Amino acid sequence: MYSAKEAAEKTGLSTAALRYYEKEQLLPQISRTSQKYRQYSDSDIEWIKMVQCLRRANVPIQSVKKYIALLVQGGKTMEQRYGMVQDYIRNIQEQMDQLHNALALTREKSAFYEKLLKEPSSRDLTYLEEWELFKNEEGKEE
Amino acid sequence: MYSAKEAAEKTGLSTAALRYYEKEQLLPQISRTSQKYRQYSDSDIEWIKMVQCLRRANVPIQSVKKYIALLVQGGKTMEQRYGMVQDYIRNIQEQMDQLHNALALTREKSAFYEKLLKEPSSRDLTYLEEWELFKNEEGKEE
DNA sequence: ATAAACTATGAAGTGTGCTTCAAGTCAACA
DNA sequence: TGTTGACTTGAAGCACACTTCATAGTTTAT
Secondary structure, eight states: OBOHHHHHHHHSOOHHHHHHHHHTTOSOOOEEETTTEEEBOHHHHHHHHHHHHHHHTTOOHHHHHHHHHHHHHOGGGHHHHHHHHHHHHHHHHHHHHHHHHHHHHHHHHHHHHHHHHHOGGGGGOOHHHHHHHHHHHHHHTO | OBOHHHHHHHHSOOHHHHHHHHHTTOSOOOEEETTTEEEBOHHHHHHHHHHHHHHHTTOOHHHHHHHHHHHHHOGGGHHHHHHHHHHHHHHHHHHHHHHHHHHHHHHHHHHHHHHHHHOGGGGGOOHHHHHHHHHHHHHHTO
């Protein structure tokens, strides 16, 4: 069993965030010592890590809450949960697509700068000139 | 040249968002018709799309603003901009890692549900049982 | 035994990124 | 001519995800 502080250290969340998650019902019942202090079990920590994993994929707290509510309701909600998980997967894939595009753009920019930084003459480019040059570079790729 | 509404349609942003971006100095000077209405050029639209690309990669507005301010200052800030782009790249890669993890988790969950949904007996699982089963499944993967 | 450190609670505050509102101007059509 | 409809502005409002604060009780170390 872990204290609030230990749980925070183990998960990388603040104790305030852990309390917030609990209040928002993203966590199962966290047991208490002598009716006062929270005690996080290993299983609680695991659960929190799962929530964190979803949160890092930008799943809204309300959605996680809904998923967990269904989970607690048990087996009869399995189809619904399956549906939610499918939505998560689609959403994550879409985000990866966007990141993929942004990575391509920034890598092109990076390569562009690397090239220009080798030519001292390019130091006097105005932003309009740079923009035009960059757009031409982009065009070349395909 | 495009009106506010047309620019909004072309970019998928609202006219209010376009004005907000302009106010926050994420866009170059947008020209005006007869001292009043905005006119977006093709080049403006391109610029907006670049901003959108960065925004979709969760680059904060203040960071885009800073990058653009450097860009306008010209060639002498090229190293700084190069540095910013490197940071963007690292950040995007980190986000992709997180999404990768979340995708793995959700795909496992999905596969788990697909298996369970084939067995009518599993309909009566409590969430604790499901959780245990799922954690065991996870362990198996490696 | 008392200070330092930790925990509790509810309520209020914060930062980000827009959206919505209020109040007015401008252009075009019926 | 007047009434839509698109545009303008600044200001206020909102959703989200926490964080911080004020206040108070508990535990631990010296």
